[in-house]
Amino acid sequence: MDMKADGKARKGKKRKGQRNMIWNETKECMSRDEKRVLQSARLVKTVDRVYHNVPFYRKRMQSIGIEPGDIRGIEDLSKLPFTTKADLRDNYPFGLFAVPQSEIVRIHASSGTTGKATVVGYTRRDLEIWSECVARALTMAGVTREDIIQVAYGYGLFTGGLGAHGGAEKLGATVVPMSTGNTKKLTTMMVDFGVTAIACTPSYLLHIAETLEENGEIDKIRLKAAVCGAEPWTENMRRQIEDRLHIHAHDIYGLSEVMGPGVACDCEFHQGLHVYDDHFLPEVIHPDTLEPLEDGETGELVFTTITKEGLPLLRYRTRDLTSITYETCQCGRTLPRISRFKGRSDDMLIIRGVNVFPSQIESALLEMGGTTPHYMMIVDRVNNLDTLEVQVEVEESVFSDEIRELERLTKKIAHVLQQAIGLAVKVKLVEPKSIERSMGKAVHVIDKRKLV
Amino acid sequence: MYMKQLSVFMENREGRLEEVLEVLKNNKVNIVSLSLADTNEFGILRMLVNRPQAAYNALKKNGFSSKLTDVLAVKLSHRVGMLQELLEAVCAEHINIEYMYALSTGGDDASMVLKTSDLEKAERALRNKGVEIVTPEEIGLDFD
Numbered sequence: 205m206d207m208k209a210d211g212k213a214r215k216g217k218k219r220k221g222q223r224n225m226i227w228n229e230t231k232e233c234m235s236r237d238e239k240r241v242l243q244s245a246r247l248v249k250t251v252d253r254v255y256h257n258v259p260f261y262r263k264r265m266q267s268i269g270i271e272p273g274d275i276r277g278i279e280d281l282s283k284l285p286f287t288t289k290a291d292l293r294d295n296y297p298f299g300l301f302a303v304p305q306s307e308i309v310r311i312h313a314s315s316g317t318t319g320k321a322t323v324v325g326y327t328r329r330d331l332e333i334w335s336e337c338v339a340r341a342l343t344m345a346g347v348t349r350e351d352i353i354q355v356a357y358g359y360g361l362f363t364g365g366l367g368a369h370g371g372a373e374k375l376g377a378t379v380v381p382m383s384t385g386n387t388k389k390l391t392t393m394m395v396d397f398g399v400t401a402i403a404c405t406p407s408y409l410l411h412i413a414e415t416l417e418e419n420g421e422i423d424k425i426r427l428k429a430a431v432c433g434a435e436p437w438t439e440n441m442r443r444q445i446e447d448r449l450h451i452h453a454h455d456i457y458g459l460s461e462v463m464g465p466g467v468a469c470d471c472e473f474h475q476g477l478h479v480y481d482d483h484f485l486p487e488v489i490h491p492d493t494l495e496p497l498e499d500g501e502t503g504e505l506v507f508t509t510i511t512k513e514g515l516p517l518l519r520y521r522t523r524d525l526t527s528i529t530y531e532t533c534q535c536g537r538t539l540p541r542i543s544r545f546k547g548r549s550d551d552m553l554i555i556r557g558v559n560v561f562p563s564q565i566e567s568a569l570l571e572m573g574g575t576t577p578h579y580m581m582i583v584d585r586v587n588n589l590d591t592l593e594v595q596v597e598v599e600e601s602v603f604s605d606e607i608r609e610l611e612r613l614t615k616k617i618a619h620v621l622q623q624a625i626g627l628a629v630k631v632k633l634v635e636p637k638s639i640e641r642s643m644g645k646a647v648h649v650i651d652k653r654k655l656v
Numbered sequence: 657m658y659m660k661q662l663s664v665f666m667e668n669r670e671g672r673l674e675e676v677l678e679v680l681k682n683n684k685v686n687i688v689s690l691s692l693a694d695t696n697e698f699g700i701l702r703m704l705v706n707r708p709q710a711a712y713n714a715l716k717k718n719g720f721s722s723k724l725t726d727v728l729a730v731k732l733s734h735r736v737g738m739l740q741e742l743l744e745a746v747c748a749e750h751i752n753i754e755y756m757y758a759l760s761t762g763g764d765d766a767s768m769v770l771k772t773s774d775l776e777k778a779e780r781a782l783r784n785k786g787v788e789i790v791t792p793e794e795i796g797l798d799f800d
């Protein structure tokens with residue numbers, strides 16, 4: 205779009221790092237025709253496998269009258285049934301796994317709408333492919349085996365930490381597994397170790413930049429690249445990160461259901477995120493009619509995994525809104541590119557990298573008793589960290605004439621909500637009826653985060 | 657003999673107090689005494705009014721969370737140390753005072769409204785000390 209302006213703004217600024225590396229040229233620069241042959245073979249195999257190994261898919265395919273033999277190549281992709289997050293939840297925990305549990309070597313989980321987690325499982329080969337994809341993304345960002353990279357995503361059930369970690373090791377970089385939570389230690393080590401790359405959420409990276417500025421350490425770092433993801437951000441935020449830290453920042457995308465971080469990433473031209481479509485077939489569909497859309501049209505992103513063993517998914521609806529292009533990128537990659545996300549087709553919020561559904565707040569409040577389902581979530585970004593305030597109406601039944609009791613109530617609600625969503629919540633008591641009642645679908649979220 | 661105190665939940669933002677008072681005015685409720693407790697985000701307006709039940713109903717109708725609570729009103733003579741002596745008696749019984757505020761009863765006496773952790777015990781302790789308890793009639797409160 206505005207490459208010129210971008211180029212001009214950067215002129216004169218020294219940025220460290222070598223560009224234009226490609227980790228797997230064979231796959232990333234493959235001709236579209238060759239790619240179709242590869243994808244078709246992999247799709248056919250995947251469909252056959254899920255039909256025979258996953259009762260859920262067998263039933264669903266039978267119910268719409270298709271058999272594995274009906275899928276001969278990717279041109280038949282749209283005949284396949286969709287998979288949704290609800291399907292994963294209904295088959296909690298291991299119901300959709302396509303291999304015996306003994307083949308599963310790793311479990312990850314993400315927060316779900318009903319308090320139950322969405323569980324994903326990986327075979328040894330799945331983990332290898334995951335590392336491969338992350339290695340491609342890191343290479344796109346200019347990271348090499350010479351680099352020292354801090355992984356500052358959370359380690360644990362969340363796919364961010366271990367996912368980025370595996371890819372960085374595959375690449376041969378020196379990995380510093382920081383995880384999250386201790387910014388002081390992170391910046392100290394960044395300076396002392398001469399860290400050259402970082403993987404974390406974009407808002408956390410801005411917070412790190414501020415900390416470095418405050419401590420007068422900004423000129424002591426050797427950072428040259430960042431791979432940021434797990435939450436929505438904008439082109440402007442990327443420039444802000446790049447200008448403050450004098451680095452290249454790249455957008456990495458992924459979701460645990462499909463794999464984790466490393467499903468797609470943008471190259472040095474930042475003209476959309478390259479999808480590793482030799483492993484994940486992307487489609488963009490109309491969220492209501494579910495019909496596939498033309499290239500360039502905005503709709504819901506759908507993925508079919510074609511190499512996964514543990515948890516293969518057919519046409520998984522991500523709820524992320526984007527558009528896709530198959531034009532070859534200036535970087536030389538023939539991988540399709542998805543545009544920066546334009547929102548979501550459901551009401552999920554991503555706050556500090558954590559998936560939050562308003563319904564989680566609602567059910568937690570209702571379970572607690574004494575409060576109404578009338579609440580408002582106010583999401584904001586203060587000092588580059590996401591904040592969540594939940595306004596709760598004080599009904600007569602919980603109102604007390606003593607401040608002490610109302611403060612106790614505030615704390616109790618905050619505790620219950622934190623347990624439900626895994627994030628610190630600021631609770632504000634408001635008067636009954638002060639939260640606007642909507643005529644149609646209730647409005648429960650005000651997102652004040654300015655992604656600029 | 658307890659007083660019926662009316663307390664109202666309010667957000668700490670402009671116009672809220674005025675709106676409560678408007679409801680009371682329109683319903684011909686007279687405020688005998690009031691105290692406003694505020695925190696950063698919300699406040700509690702506590703009042704003794706001439707018609708507590710009518711005031712409560714009117715506020716409820718207008719969407720406010722309010723509540724009628726028993727409180728104790730005690731008479732004090734206007735002299736140095738009087739309040740301290742009164743509290744000494746309460747403290748001796750290990751009773752906690754949640755809040756208190758002044759009540760105008762006219763004449764030379766001063767009065768205090770008290771909410772304690774144990775109202776009954778507080779009243780007994782104060783009566784034993786010879787403290788006079790204000791009755792609702794004295795300050796023109798009716799039980800409607």
